[in-house]
Amino acid sequence: MSSSLIFTNYVAETIDEIVERLQPSSIHVLVDVNTEAFVLPLLRSQSKAVAAASVIAIKAGEMFKNLDTVSAIWKKLSDGEANRRSLLINLGGGVVTDMGAFAAASFKRGIAFINVPTTLLCAVDASVGGKTGFNFNGLKNEIGFFRDADVAIISTIFFNTLTSQEQLSGYAEMLKHGFVESEELTRKMLAYDVTNYRPESLLELLKESVAVKERYVEADREDRGARRALNFGHTIGHAFESLAMKRKSPLNHGYAVAFGMVVALVQSRIKYDFSSELLNAYVDYVKRHYGAFEISCADYPELLKFMHHDKKNDRKDAINCTLLRAPGQVEVNVPQTDADITAALDIYRDLLGLP
Amino acid sequence: MSSSLIFTNYVAETIDEIVERLQPSSIHVLVDVNTEAFVLPLLRSQSKAVAAASVIAIKAGEMFKNLDTVSAIWKKLSDGEANRRSLLINLGGGVVTDMGAFAAASFKRGIAFINVPTTLLCAVDASVGGKTGFNFNGLKNEIGFFRDADVAIISTIFFNTLTSQEQLSGYAEMLKHGFVESEELTRKMLAYDVTNYRPESLLELLKESVAVKERYVEADREDRGARRALNFGHTIGHAFESLAMKRKSPLNHGYAVAFGMVVALVQSRIKYDFSSELLNAYVDYVKRHYGAFEISCADYPELLKFMHHDKKNDRKDAINCTLLRAPGQVEVNVPQTDADITAALDIYRDLLGLP
Numbered sequence: 272m273s274s275s276l277i278f279t280n281y282v283a284e285t286i287d288e289i290v291e292r293l294q295p296s297s298i299h300v301l302v303d304v305n306t307e308a309f310v311l312p313l314l315r316s317q318s319k320a321v322a323a324a325s326v327i328a329i330k331a332g333e334m335f336k337n338l339d340t341v342s343a344i345w346k347k348l349s350d351g352e353a354n355r356r357s358l359l360i361n362l363g364g365g366v367v368t369d370m371g372a373f374a375a376a377s378f379k380r381g382i383a384f385i386n387v388p389t390t391l392l393c394a395v396d397a398s399v400g401g402k403t404g405f406n407f408n409g410l411k412n413e414i415g416f417f418r419d420a421d422v423a424i425i426s427t428i429f430f431n432t433l434t435s436q437e438q439l440s441g442y443a444e445m446l447k448h449g450f451v452e453s454e455e456l457t458r459k460m461l462a463y464d465v466t467n468y469r470p471e472s473l474l475e476l477l478k479e480s481v482a483v484k485e486r487y488v489e490a491d492r493e494d495r496g497a498r499r500a501l502n503f504g505h506t507i508g509h510a511f512e513s514l515a516m517k518r519k520s521p522l523n524h525g526y527a528v529a530f531g532m533v534v535a536l537v538q539s540r541i542k543y544d545f546s547s548e549l550l551n552a553y554v555d556y557v558k559r560h561y562g563a564f565e566i567s568c569a570d571y572p573e574l575l576k577f578m579h580h581d582k583k584n585d586r587k588d589a590i591n592c593t594l595l596r597a598p599g600q601v602e603v604n605v606p607q608t609d610a611d612i613t614a615a616l617d618i619y620r621d622l623l624g625l626p
Numbered sequence: 627m628s629s630s631l632i633f634t635n636y637v638a639e640t641i642d643e644i645v646e647r648l649q650p651s652s653i654h655v656l657v658d659v660n661t662e663a664f665v666l667p668l669l670r671s672q673s674k675a676v677a678a679a680s681v682i683a684i685k686a687g688e689m690f691k692n693l694d695t696v697s698a699i700w701k702k703l704s705d706g707e708a709n710r711r712s713l714l715i716n717l718g719g720g721v722v723t724d725m726g727a728f729a730a731a732s733f734k735r736g737i738a739f740i741n742v743p744t745t746l747l748c749a750v751d752a753s754v755g756g757k758t759g760f761n762f763n764g765l766k767n768e769i770g771f772f773r774d775a776d777v778a779i780i781s782t783i784f785f786n787t788l789t790s791q792e793q794l795s796g797y798a799e800m801l802k803h804g805f806v807e808s809e810e811l812t813r814k815m816l817a818y819d820v821t822n823y824r825p826e827s828l829l830e831l832l833k834e835s836v837a838v839k840e841r842y843v844e845a846d847r848e849d850r851g852a853r854r855a856l857n858f859g860h861t862i863g864h865a866f867e868s869l870a871m872k873r874k875s876p877l878n879h880g881y882a883v884a885f886g887m888v889v890a891l892v893q894s895r896i897k898y899d900f901s902s903e904l905l906n907a908y909v910d911y912v913k914r915h916y917g918a919f920e921i922s923c924a925d926y927p928e929l930l931k932f933m934h935h936d937k938k939n940d941r942k943d944a945i946n947c948t949l950l951r952a953p954g955q956v957e958v959n960v961p962q963t964d965a966d967i968t969a970a971l972d973i974y975r976d977l978l979g980l981p
Contacts, residue, residue, distance in 0.1 A: 373732075377732075407700060408705070416736050418771075
């Protein structure tokens with residue numbers, strides 16, 4: 272684990288220790304309206320540093336993960352006379368940490384920032400890997416760059432404010448880490464009931480899951496090769512998200528990945544004879560907990576268009592996918608034609624009982 | 627010299643060689659309306675790669691070095707189906723290369739880009755150091771980060787399209803490199819007539835000047851210590867630029883630095899007994915070639931406010947300046963009070979004969 276990643280349920284104390292060490296000239300805390308209402312008051316009462324911080328509040332949700340919001344953050348920092356020794360604390364889910372990281376890393380050519388994920392999804396996914404950014408031109412994370420937080424503080428204390436839907440959303444990424452790691456971890460993940468978790472056991476499982484991500488990220492910081500293992504389920508997942516955004520009914524990222532992994536496992540079954548037993552076990556899990564993202568063949572052209580726009584595509588003709596021979600046996604940059612994808616989407620609809 | 631920096635007057639051939647090596651999936655060339663009219667046609671006729679590129683044209687000048695323009699560049703790339711293996715060629719002065727670099731380095735988390743400076747100022751200043759960015763909230767380069775171009779191609783072939791004002795603007799940064807390097811280089815620079823240059827001798831002097839910058843940048847990539855030597859003349863210079871922008875009559879960056887160096891040399895004389903003979907020789911040079919930036923004491927509060935906003939200031943009370951004991955003997959982070967600055971501005975006005 273990198274030293275910049277701290278797993279602890281003593282969040283306020285940890286923030287104060289870090290601030291003591293960094294001695295920033297000013298402290299700014301970025302929240303959305305949800306974390307402002309439900310998380311900030313508690314932290315303010317427990318942490319001297321957070322109590323002293325000036326608050327930058329933004330609207331909540333993927334819909335506001337855009338340039339206007341980033342610009343508003345910059346403006347607040349600039350008007351608040353932040354300088355190069357200022358510190359930004361990003362307190363929220365992935366939308367807050369992705370945009371906050373982008374804003375901090377590009378403000379006056381980069382100021383220090385701490386990520387404090389308040390959702391399981393952000394803790395498992397956005398806290399490691401240094402991805403920053405926002406949606407642009409109707410495309411997810413179209414703008415962004417790589418920059419690690421100075422520290423990410425990972426805890427489970429905020430998750431009691433999450434709905435079971437939000438818990439499941441984060442858990443989809445943990446399932447993904449199971450798939451790219453080993454059959455053992457996959458089955459362990461499929462057996463755990465995240466909607467009825469204990470803080471300590473979940474923090475342990477989270478640590479194990481994040482460790483998988485860290486190993487891949489360390490091996491490939493620029494996201495050009497091995498790291499694409501972590502993209503498992505995401506090519507289709509992002510397209511589902513983009514389609515949902517276009518329908519004006521945004522799809523939770525984790526759910527999109529959960530559904531995307533069904534398609535990716537189907538592709539893996541067709542191409543590499545991935546175990547049908549495990550595919551079916553996963554489909555059962557998805558149906559039980561996540562339901563289904565509804566698509567018809569009328570949506571295919573749009574979905575394919577989104578996929579061709581995907582950052583991971585180096586070539587214009589094929590769509591690069593991450594597939595599995597078996598859990599832990601990952602193949603990255605597998606070129607798939609529109610026909611390959613279409614076939615898998617048909618089976619996805621069958622498996623999830625869509626018309 | 628870093629291998630990513632190429633000094634040559636065979637620009638078209640060099641671009642084609644680089645493109646041959648990089649094999650980008652698409653090529654995009656960023657120009658402003660000036661380089662589109664006066665530089666692009668020639669390069670298009672000589673370079674296969676540039677001829678094949680899709681053109682992104684923006685308005686010219688510091689006034690348009692803003693978020694709207696960056697956003698327009700991103701939109702063109704996105705609509706033009708640029709992907710992570712695309713290449714952006716930034717063809718222009720510092721405004722084009724700073725924004726083009728920012729846009730490329732943050733598009734889909736970073737695509738390759740080449741800077742081709744068409745002005746002396748950009749060649750000597752913006753081509754090395756990895757600074758990217760744009761103006762925001764009325765402040766110069768408020769947003770940006772560090773990222774090197776994959777290659778910067780430095781030539782003097784485009785400078786015949788420059789006015790003598792533009793030549794002098796670039797030359798101010800070369801003079802600065804003289805001051806922070808040695809008395810010998812300073813006197814060599816003060817003896818050279820840039821408004822009547824020969825391409826080969828200027829390319830040689832440019833090489834010598836850029837080498838000074840590269841040495842400082844290599845020693846301090848994050849711009850926190852030694853590199854601030856290069857900030858000589860810039861703290862006041864940037865404030866002059868900001869004031870001029872506010873007056874709606876933008877001041878050329880090089881001129882701002884030329885005037886800023888007068889103030890910095892005065893501060894250096896007061897604090898470190900910098901040679902009055904060399905100060906006067908420089909003031910003569912400035913009066914002869916650059917004239918004067920007009921300020922009165924009514925402007926001081928505004929100028930001080932801009933300086934307190936400067937990225938280089940870690941502390942809220944003092945203004946950090948780069949001063950000289952003698953040419954080549956640089957002191958960075960010298961705290962100066964408002965009174966110190968005010969005294970130097972008074973003497974600046976006296977020296978340049980301002981009322």
